[in-house]
Amino acid sequence: MISVAEALDQLFALVTPLPAEDVPLTQANGRVLASDVTAMRNQPPFAASAMDGYAVSRTLIKPGQTYEVIGEAAAGHRWDGTVGPAQAVRIFTGAPLPDGADHVIIQENITRDGNAITLDASANDKPHVRPAGADFHAGDVIKAPRLLAPSDIALLAAMNIATVPVTHRPIVAIIATGDELVQPGETPNDDQIIASNSYGLAALLANLGAHPRLLPIARDTTASLELAFDLAADADLIVTIGGASVGDHDLVGQVAQAKGMDRSFYKVAMRPGKPLMAGRMGNAAMVGLPGNPVSAMVCGHIFIAPLIRKMLGLGQTSAPRETHPLAKDAPRNGPREHYMRAHISTNGVTIFDRQDSALLSVLAEANCLAVRPINDPARKTGDAIDIIRL
Ligand SMILES: Nc1nc2c(c(=O)[nH]1)N[C@H]1C(S)=C(S)[C@@H](COP(=O)(O)OP(=O)(O)OC[C@H]3O[C@@H](n4cnc5c(N)ncnc54)[C@H](O)[C@@H]3O)O[C@H]1N2
Numbered sequence: 001m002i003s004v005a006e007a008l009d010q011l012f013a014l015v016t017p018l019p020a021e022d023v024p025l026t027q028a029n030g031r032v033l034a035s036d037v038t039a040m041r042n043q044p045p046f047a048a049s050a051m052d053g054y055a056v057s058r059t060l061i062k063p064g065q066t067y068e069v070i071g072e073a074a075a076g077h078r079w080d081g082t083v084g085p086a087q088a089v090r091i092f093t094g095a096p097l098p099d100g101a102d103h104v105i106i107q108e109n110i111t112r113d114g115n116a117i118t119l120d121a122s123a124n125d126k127p128h129v130r131p132a133g134a135d136f137h138a139g140d141v142i143k144a145p146r147l148l149a150p151s152d153i154a155l156l157a158a159m160n161i162a163t164v165p166v167t168h169r170p171i172v173a174i175i176a177t178g179d180e181l182v183q184p185g186e187t188p189n190d191d192q193i194i195a196s197n198s199y200g201l202a203a204l205l206a207n208l209g210a211h212p213r214l215l216p217i218a219r220d221t222t223a224s225l226e227l228a229f230d231l232a233a234d235a236d237l238i239v240t241i242g243g244a245s246v247g248d249h250d251l252v253g254q255v256a257q258a259k260g261m262d263r264s265f266y267k268v269a270m271r272p273g274k275p276l277m278a279g280r281m282g283n284a285a286m287v288g289l290p291g292n293p294v295s296a297m298v299c300g301h302i303f304i305a306p307l308i309r310k311m312l313g314l315g316q317t318s319a320p321r322e323t324h325p326l327a328k329d330a331p332r333n334g335p336r337e338h339y340m341r342a343h344i345s346t347n348g349v350t351i352f353d354r355q356d357s358a359l360l361s362v363l364a365e366a367n368c369l370a371v372r373p374i375n376d377p378a379r380k381t382g383d384a385i386d387i388i389r390l
C-alpha cells in the first residue's frame with residue numbers, strides 16, 4: 001500500500017491544467033482567472049470629491065472665511081471653469097473637482113446665505129478629495145491564477161473588463177455503483193438504500209468550481225459498468241463510487257481496466273479510503289473511490305479537491321492543514337493515516353468517538369478532519385494535532 005502523499009503525487013501526474021475560455025463578467029464569479037488582466041483606465045479617472053460640500057482652493061481656508069458660490073458639480077457633470085481664491089463650487093460626492101480647487105469643505109461645516117458660504121471652526125478637517133488613480137491606474141494588473149470572488153468581480157468591472165479569461169470548469173462524471181442503490185426521491189425495495197455520497201461529492205465538486213455530472217447508477221454487472229464508462233467518455237475526470245474492494249461484486253477495477261484504464265495505483269494506507277484506485281482512461285483521469293459514504297467524502301476532500309484545483313490552474317497543493325490543541329484525549333492510531341471526524345471550537349479539537357465510515361450523520365456533525373499519522377501514540381488533551389477544515 002502506498003502512502004497518502006504518494007497517492008496524491010501519482011494523482012497529480014494524471015491531470016494537467018485545462019485550457020482557458022472567455023466568459024462574460026456576470027459568469028466569472030467562482031471561476032479561476034487564467035491569464036493576467038490589465039486595467040483599461042484610471043480609477044477615479046479625475047480628482048473627485050469624496051463628500052457633499054463645496055470645492056475651494058485651500059489657500060484661504062480658516063474659520064470665518066467666506067466664499068462666493070459660482071457653480072455646481074455633480075457626479076457625471078463636471079463644472080467647467082476655474083475656481084478663484086475666494087470662490088467655491090457646490091460639489092457632490094463623485095463629481096470631478098473643478099480646476100483651481102484642491103479641497104472640499106463638507107456642507108455640515110459651513111453656513112450658507114444666498115450665494116455666500118462662511119466656514120465654521122472645523123472647516124479645515126481634511127481635503128475630502130480622491131486623487132486621480134487613487135484606486136488603480138491604467139496598466140495595473142490582476143495576476144493569474146486567482147480564484148475570483150465577488151470583490152474581484154467588482155474590481156474587474158471598475159477596470160472595464162467585461163470579458164474575463166478563465167480556466168475551463170473540469171467536467172467530472174460521477175458514477176455511483178451498486179445493486180443496492182436508488183436515487184434520492186425513488187422508492188427503495190427492502191434491501192436497498194439511497195445513493196448519498198454521489199450527491200455529497202457533486203456538491204463538493206460544484207463548490208470547487210468543477211462541473212459535476214451525476215450519471216445513472218451503474219449496477220453490479222460488467223455490462224452496466226461498461227455503459228456507465230461509455231457515458232463518461234467525454235469527462236475530464238471520471239469518479240466511480242463503490243465496487244472498489246475485494247468482494248465478488250466489486251467489479252469496477254476489472255471493468256475499468258478492460259476499458260483501457262492505465263492504473264497508477266490501488267490501495268492507500270489511509271482510513272477511511274483504503275481501496276482507492278486511480279489511473280488514466282482515454283482522455284480522462286479516473287479515480288475509483290471506496291463506496292462507504294464517509295470514505296468517498298473524505299477521499300473527495302483529500303484527493304479530488306486538490307486534483308480539481310490543479311486542473312483549474314491553481315497549482316499542486318494538498319488540502320491545507322492547521323495545527324490546534326486537542327480538547328479531549330485521543331487513542332493511539334494504527335498502521336494507516338487516519339482522517340477522523342472532529343469538531344474544532346475555541347476550546348480545541350474534539351475527535352468524535354464514533355468513526356465507522358458508514359456514518360454520514362457523524363460527518364455532518366464534524367467541521368474538520370483530525371489527521372493522525374501512522375502509528376501515532378495516544379494523545380492527551382492540549383497536545384497539538386493537525387486538522388483539515390471541512
Ligand atoms: N474483506 C474485505 N472487505 C472489505 C475491505 C477489505 O479490505 N477486505 N475493505 C472495506 C473498506 S475499508 C471499504 S471502504 C469498503 C469499500 O468497498 P467498495 O468500494 O467495494 O464499496 P461497496 O462494497 O460497493 O460499498 C460499501 C458500502 O458503501 C455503500 N455505498 C456504496 N455506494 C454508495 C453510494 N453511492 N451512496 C451510499 N452508500 C453507498 C454500500 O451500500 C456498502 O454499504 O469495503 C470494505 N470491505
Ligand code: MOO
Pocket residue numbers: 270271272273274275290292295357
Ligand atoms: O477504508 Mo474504508 O474506506 O475504512 O471505510
